[in-house]
Amino acid sequence: MNSREQIALLRQRIGESIIGQEHVIDRLVIGLLANGNLLIEGLPGLAKTRAVKAMSKNLEADFSRIQFTPDLLPSDVTGTEVYHQAGGSGEFRFEPGPIFANIVLADEINRAPAKVQAALLEAMEERQVTVAGTTHRMPPLFIVMATQNPIEQEGTYPLPEAQMDRFLMKVLIEYPPVEDEVEVIRLVRGEEQGNNSPKTDNPGDDPEVPQQAVFDARAEIGGLHVADAMDRYMADLVQATRTPDALDADLARWIEIGASPRASLALDKSSRAHAWLQGRDYVDPEDVRAIAHDVLRHRISLSYEAQGDGMSSDGVIDRILSLVALP
Template identity: 80%
Template sequence: MANTETPPLPALAAIDDLRKRMSASIIGQRDVIDRLVIGLLANGNLLIEGLPGLAKTRAVKAMAKNLDADFSRIQFTPDLLPSDVTGTEVYYQSEEGGSFRFDPGPIFANIVLADEINRAPAKVQAALLEAMEERQVTVGGTTHPMEPLFMVMATQNPIEQEGTYPLPEAQMDRFLMHVNITYPPVEDEVEVIRLVRGEEIAAQRTAKKTPKPTAISQDIIFEARGEIGQIHVSDAMERYMADLVYATRTPGKLSEELARWIEIGASPRASLALDKCGRVHAWLNGRDYVDPLDVRAVAPDVFRHRLGLSYEAQGDDRSADDVIAEILSVVALP
C-alpha cells in the first residue's frame, strides 16, 4: 500500500492546486468542488442541482478558468433548437462553387456548461445524449468526434416548474453524479459577502491588474487519469459495490421499508460510476487502494438520480438521500 507520508505526485499536487484555486472563488462549498474534480478525473458528466444563487454556474466557471481548456456555456431556453447545441451544415458559396460545411456548435468544447438544462424541450435535451455517451455528434450523416477532454456539467433549479421539461430517465442515467448544492452556513455567507465585495473593488482597479496564474495543462488531467487507473480495487470491494447496486433492485431482501420506498433500482452504470468515483476519491486522498469509505463517500451522488422512489416514499417524506442512507446502513461492509 502507498506511504501517505511521501511527497505528493506531480499530478496530485497540481490537482490539489486546482482545488485550492476553486476554493478561493467558491466559499463554503468544499464538497461541491471535490465532486466537480472527481467528475473531471473520472471522465464523466455531472448534473448540479440547487436553489437560485448558490453558485452552481460560478463553481463550473471557477474550474474551467483554471484549466488550459476551451469552455462553452449554453443557456437553455424553451425556444432552443438542437442545431443551436450541436451545430449544423452551412452552405458556403465561393468562386469554385458552393459546398456545405459543418459549423460546430457550442457543444464542441472541453468543458460545456449546460445552464438550466431542464428549461429546454426534449429534442434539445436529446441532442446532448450522443455527445455525453458516445463523445461524438452526428450531423448530416457525418460523425464529428469530441475532444479527448470533454465533459458536460449541467445545472438545474429544483423549484422551477413553469416552462421546464423534466429530464428523461435515459439522460439522467448518463450523468456520472447528481450533485446537490445546499445553503452555506452563516459564517460562510459572511465570507461570500466579503469575497464578492473584494472582486467588485478589484474589477474597478483596471490599472493594477495582477497576472493570472498559469492554467493547469490538460496533460496533467490525463496523467492523473492514468494514475487513477492503477488504483487497486480488491475483490471484496468490487463485491461491495455490486451489493449496493443490487440492493436497490431487490430492496425487499433487506427491509420492508426499502421495499416500499424503492420502485426502480439503479442501472449497471451505477456500478461503473461507484468504481470510477471510488478510485478517484482514493487517489485524491493519497491512497493506492479503494476502501469502503471511498465508496460510501460517493454513493449518494452516484445513486441520487438513479433511484425511482415510490409514492409511499413521498408519503413518508423520504428523499433519495434518506433511502440511500438506509441502504448504506443495511448492506454489510466487506
Template identity: 70%
Template sequence: MTAREQIAALEDGMGRTIVGQREVIRRLIIGLLANGNLLVEGLPGLAKTRAIKALAKNLEADFSRIQFTPDLLPADVTGTDMLYRDGGKSEFRFHPGPIFANIVLADEINRAPAKVQSALLEAMEERQVTVAGNTHKMPPLFMVMATQNPIEQEGTYPLPEAQMDRFLMHVLITYPPVQDEVRVIELVRSEEIAAAQSSDDGSGSLDGNAAQTATPAPAAEVIPQQAIFDARREIADIHVSAAMARYMADLVAASRHPDNFSPELARWIEIGASPRGSIALDKAGRTNAWLEGRDYVDPQDIHAIIHDCLRHRLGLSFEAQGEGITANQVIDQLLENVALP
C-alpha cells in the same frame, strides 16, 4: 509538479473564488478526473454556474455555456451544415456548435424540450456528434456539466430517466453556513472594489483603505490539460479488491431487490439503479481514493460518493414520496443493510 500536486492546485484555485462549497468543488474535480458528466442542482444563487466557470478558469480548457430555453433548437447545440460558395462552387461545411468545447455548461437544462436535451445524449455517451450523416468527434478532454433549479417547475421539461442515468453524479448544492455567507459578502464586495479600481481614471475617487481592500489575490496558475490525463492514468492503476467490487455490486443489487433487505426499502424503492450505478461507484470511488493519497479503494471511498452516484438512479415509490422520504435517506438505508466487505 506531480499530477496530484497539480490537481491540488486546481482545487485550491477554485476555492479562492467559491466560498463554503468545498464538497461541491471536490465533486466537480472527481467528475473531471473520472471522465464523466455531472448534473448540478440547487436553488438560485448558490454558485452553481460560478463553480463550473471557476473550474474552466483554472484549467487550460475551452469553455462553452449553453443557456437552455424553450425555443432552443438541437442545431443550436450541436451545430449544423452550412452552404458556402467559393469560386462559383457550392459546398456544405460543418459549422460546429457550442457543444464542441472541453467543458460545456448546459445551464438550466430542464428549460428546453426533450428534443434539445436529447441533442446532448450522443456527445455525453459516445463523445461524438452526428449531423447529416457525418460524425464529428469531441475533443479528448470533454465534460458536460448541466445545472437545474429544483423549484419553479412550471414550464420546465424534466429529464427522462435514460438521460439522468448518463450523468456520472447528481450533485446537490445547499445553503452555506452563516459564517461562510459572511465571507461570500466580503468576497463579492472586494471583487466590486477591485473592478471599480481597475476602471478608475486616476482621479483618486477610491480612498487608500478601499484600494488596499481591493488588491486582487495573485492569479492561480492555470493547470494544463496533460495533468488531467496523467491523473487519469494513475487512477486507472488504483487497486480494487474483489471484496470491494462485490460490495459495490451488492449495494446496487440491493436497490433492485429491496424486499430481501428490509420492509422500509421494499416500500420506498420502485426502480433500482442500473449497471451504470455500479460503474459510477467504481470510477468515483477510485478517483476519491487517489485524491486522498491511497492506491487502493476502501469502504470510506464508496461512502463518500455513493449519494451523488445513486440518488438520480433510484425511482422512489409514491408511498415514499408521500412520506417525504428522500433518495439520500434510501441510500442511507442501503448502507445500513448491506454488509461491509
C-alpha cells in the same frame, strides 16, 4: 509539479472563488478525473455556474456555456451544415456548435425541450455527434456539467429517469452557513473594487493547470488497487436497490425502480478518483460510502409510499448503506 500537486492546485484555486462549497468542488474534480458528466442541482444563487466557470478558468481548456431555453434547437447545441459560396462555387461546411469544447456548461438543462436534451445527452454518451451523415468527435478532454433548479417547474421539461442515468453523479448544493455567507459578501465586494481579487482573475500571474495533468491523474487512478471484496461491495449496494425486499420491508415499499449497471461503473470510477484525491493507492469502503449518494440519488425511482412517508432518495440510500454488510 506532478499530477497530484497540479490537481491539488486546481482545487485550491477553485476554492478561492467559491466559499463554503468544498463538497461541490470535490465532486467537480472527481467528475473531471473520472471522465464523467455531472448534474448539479440547487436553488438560484448558490454558485452553480460560478463553480464550473472557476474550474474552466484555472484549467487549460476551452469553455463553452449553453443557456437552455424553450426555443433552443438541437443544431444550436451540436452545430449544423452551412452553405459557403466563393469564386462561383459553393459547398456545405460543418460549423461546430458550443458542444465542441472541453468543459461545457449546460445551464438550466430542464428549460429546453426533449429533443434538445437528447442531442446533448447523445454527445455526452457517445462523445460524438452526427450531422448530415458525418460523424464529428469530441476533444479528448470533454465533460458536460449541467445545472438545474429544483423550483419554478412550470414551463420546464424534466429530464427522463433513463436519461439522467447518463450523468456520473448528481450533486446537490445547499445554502452556506452564515459565516461562509459573510465571506461571500467580502469576496464579491473585493472583486467589484478590484482589491483582494481571487487569483483566478489573474491568469497571467497564475498559469493554468495543463490538460496533461488530468490525463496523467486518470492514468494513475486507473492503476489503483481495488480488492475483489470492494467490487462485490459496490455490486451489492446496487443490487440492494433492485431487490430491496431482501433487506427491509420498508425499502421494498419505497423503491419502485432500482439502479442500472451504470451505477456500479460510476461507483467504481468515482471511488477510485476519491481514493486518489485522499492520497491512497487503494480503494476502501469509506471511498464508496463517501460518493454513494451522489452516484445513486438520481438512479433510484421512489414510490408514492416513499413520498407519503416523507422519504427522499438520500434517506433511502442511508438505509441501504446501513443494511448492506461492509467487506
